[in-house]
Amino acid sequence: MSQSFRHPDILEIARLEGKVMVEDLAERFDVTVQTIRRDLTELANAGKLERVHGGAILPSGVTNIIYEERRRLNEDAKQAIGRACAAAIPASASVFLDIGTTTEAVARELLDHDNLMVVTNNMNVANTLLANKSCEIVVAGGTLRRADNGLVGTLTARTIENFKFDYAILGCSAIDEDGDLLDFDIQEVVVGQTLLKRSREVFLVADHSKFKRSAPVRIGSLRDIDHVFTDRTLPGSLSENCAAWDTAVTVAA
Structure with missing residues (x-):
């Protein structure tokens, strides 16, 4: 060849x-x-x-991989993560679903859940959940990011401040070895930081590729996360951080 x-x-x-x-x-x-x-x-x-x-x-950088390519990355892993995360969410819960292709996988696994209230800044999630007739859907307003149908910015954050969620399902672009959760868009990070304050439990959904990537803007830390759903065992430093901060980890199969 x-x-x-x-x-x-x-x-x-x-x-x-x-x-x-x-x-x-x-x-x-x-x-x-x-x-x-x-x-x-x-x-x-x-x-x-x-x-x-x-x-x-894949190289570190200050710009994310384009959305359609991200959708194709580790599709089977994201489906397994989505299934495991959805299984931890009971019926009749209030849930926030963040921007991201893995959170979209969670949404697809919530179609059989009864009486959910889902707030989201992800138009793809909202469209997916239309098929669940018992699900109340609230779309958090904001600036539409055409690249991935996400709503971002201070208006989105202000909408979130009106709620106290049972569960927030959060994605990220990268996880630094010191446990910091990273992303590329400062307007999206504002939303994530607000979520951490307005949720009883925060679930992080991240496939193994996030362990090896880098991004410039900090959302928060693994110490802010109650449960991590991923597809491979965490590298040593991340696993140690989770243990030190009592963060549960589910490796989805």
Whole structure:
């Protein structure tokens, strides 16, 4: 296989798995590890990957991956996370569902829940929950972010301040190794920070790719989260932080 054909495949694997390893790629493409190292170096030089020990990850940055691509990333994992999170939400609860493709997976798993009140700043979530006839849907106003149908900004935060939710389902773009929850849009972060104050229990839904990414704006910390729903065991530092702060973790299958 020529180099020009390997590069798109390597990038697709990185998008799906969050990280690529030299030895795994060499075996997959039936080439030498030296060849794969050259591929990863060239992709890193082009700004498409970031080299780490033994492999590469998607690059850190100050802009998020486009929405349609995020929807395709780790779809099976997000479905499993959504199912596990929804199972922890009882009927007749008040719930806030945040912006994000994983929170949208939670919404799809709530279609059989009875008598929910769902407040959301995610138009995709609102449209999904229309199929649940017993669900009261409140859309938090704000500035429409056309890229993903999210509502953001101070108006959204002010709407949230009128509620006290039983559960807030929060997503993020990255989790730093010190336990900080990170995102890219300061207007969205304002919403997340308000949620942390206006919810009895906060559930974080995040697939394993968030453990390896970076983003510039801080939402809060794992110490603010009651329960993390993810698809893989947390890396050592994050697992230690959760244990220190009594944050429960469910690894969805």
